[in-house]
Amino acid sequence: MTSGQWRVVRAERTAVLVVPAGPSGDPGDTAEAAAEPVQAPRADDGLADSGDGRPEPLRAGLARDGLADSDEGRTTVAVGDLVALDPESGLVATVLPRRSALVRDTAGRTSHVQVLAANVDVVLVVEHLDPDPDLGRVERLLTLAWRSGAQPVVVLTKADLVPDPHGMAQDVAAAALAVDVHVVSAATGEGLEPVRALLGPGVTLVVVGPSGAGKSTLVNALAGREIMATGERRQDGRGRHTTTHRELVPLPGGAMLIDTPGLRAVGLVADADALDHTFADVAELAARCRFADCSHTREPGCAVLAALDGGELDQRRFASWRKLEREAAYQERRVDARLAAAEKARWKRITQAYHRGQRGAGAPRP
Ligand SMILES: Nc1nc2c(ncn2[C@@H]2O[C@H](COP(=O)(O)OP(=O)(O)OP(=O)(O)O)[C@@H](O)[C@H]2O)c(=O)[nH]1
Numbered sequence: 324m325t326s327g328q329w330r331v332v333r334a335e336r337t338a339v340l341v342v343p344a345g346p347s348g349d350p351g352d353t354a355e356a357a358a359e360p361v362q363a364p365r366a367d368d369g370l371a372d373s374g375d376g377r378p379e380p381l382r383a384g385l386a387r388d389g390l391a392d393s394d395e396g397r398t399t400v401a402v403g404d405l406v407a408l409d410p411e412s413g414l415v416a417t418v419l420p421r422r423s424a425l426v427r428d429t430a431g432r433t434s435h436v437q438v439l440a441a442n443v444d445v446v447l448v449v450e451h452l453d454p455d456p457d458l459g460r461v462e463r464l465l466t467l468a469w470r471s472g473a474q475p476v477v478v479l480t481k482a483d484l485v486p487d488p489h490g491m492a493q494d495v496a497a498a499a500l501a502v503d504v505h506v507v508s509a510a511t512g513e514g515l516e517p518v519r520a521l522l523g524p525g526v527t528l529v530v531v532g533p534s535g536a537g538k539s540t541l542v543n544a545l546a547g548r549e550i551m552a553t554g555e556r557r558q559d560g561r562g563r564h565t566t567t568h569r570e571l572v573p574l575p576g577g578a579m580l581i582d583t584p585g586l587r588a589v590g591l592v593a594d595a596d597a598l599d600h601t602f603a604d605v606a607e608l609a610a611r612c613r614f615a616d617c618s619h620t621r622e623p624g625c626a627v628l629a630a631l632d633g634g635e636l637d638q639r640r641f642a643s644w645r646k647l648e649r650e651a652a653y654q655e656r657r658v659d660a661r662l663a664a665a666e667k668a669r670w671k672r673i674t675q676a677y678h679r680g681q682r683g684a685g686a687p688r689p
């Protein structure tokens with residue numbers, strides 16, 4: 324460690340502690356704590372070399388509370404973060420502002436978001452063509468991606484297993500507005516080039532999608548080597564549940580992949596702004612309803628109902644939007660409740676401090 328000089332490096336890996344699944348049984352509920360050490364690449368530009376000429380990672384400790392300073396107060400270091408190391412202690416001192424962040428709303432009464440991956444450019448939403456793609460799931464994952472601030476791209480896998488992959492892709496594209504949809508087969512190599520073209524130098528991507536969609540197979544095909552264990556190899560059947568860390572993996576060409584077990588089983592809670600992105604068509608219709616607070620159930624002058632009647636908006640898409648919208652509203656109320664509780668606690672502390680001061684001084688303060 325060169326002393327006396329601040330260095331900015333990228334958090335390449337944060338050790339996480341995995342505990343047994345929560346009451347819901349969802350492995351995404353596992354409590355994960357960023358524990359020492361955080362590893363970061365040694366390069367001063369904060370970027371890891373691609374390929375095998377990788378520099379030895381630099382290990383940097385965290386402060387006792389496991390957090391670092393940021394614009395938004397003390398925060399957990401996430402994979403992909405740019406962090407400044409304190410020249411004196413060598414500890415991670417500051418997390419630089421994130422240009423994007425993939426977040427998950429953690430379960431439980433304390434409704435906090437957890438950053439799964441920071442400074443991501445591209446979110447590859449991977450869905451299989453066989454069995455049939457689940458459009459609702461694609462919409463959900465696109466919402467997660469839009470919320471992060473990164474660009475989503477849909478990749479439909481297993482094209483070799485269906486007779487008309489491109490016809491199916493059209494249906495998916497109708498549910499993925501303003502998003503490129505690629506059709507690939509890892510088995511034949513079909514369609515991989517346009518996906519590979521996304522992986523420019525310095526581009527950070529994450530891959531999301533259901534188990535068995537072919538995420539690992541796709542990434543390995545892109546990388547030209549095995550960097551993610553695929554379903555076939557994971558004989559113990561425990562796979563992602565036993566992954567104990569998140570990693571930034573260099574790909575050929577200088578792109579980086581963030582692989583996190585949390586992303587594979589992500590419990591996304593929708594977010595209102597991101598929903599307007601995913602469902603721009605529905606949002607546009609809703610803006611034309613006669614009443615600003617239209618519930619699109621029976622109001623006169625409802626543009627959404629009219630579009631459903633006229634067949635311009637399909638029932639499936641409307642139902643999918645409705646479901647995610649309810650989730651977003653519920654989540655918003657939880658966040659509000661948490662903020663209200665925090666505010667109440669703050670005032671309680673202030674009042675208590677005031678009373679203590681009064682007892683001490685014997686007279687009220689101004
Ligand atoms: N025929 C065919 N099979 C594929 C293709 N892509 C993946 N598979 C197979 O699908 C299975 C699941 O692939 P994985 O890459 O492990 O899926 P995954 O999305 O990483 O799954 P998790 O790690 O559980 O999240 C494996 O048996 C792959 O060989 C493809 O393009 N064509």
Ligand SMILES: [Zn+2]
Pocket residue numbers: 609612613617618619620622624625626627628
């Ligand atoms: Zn309406």
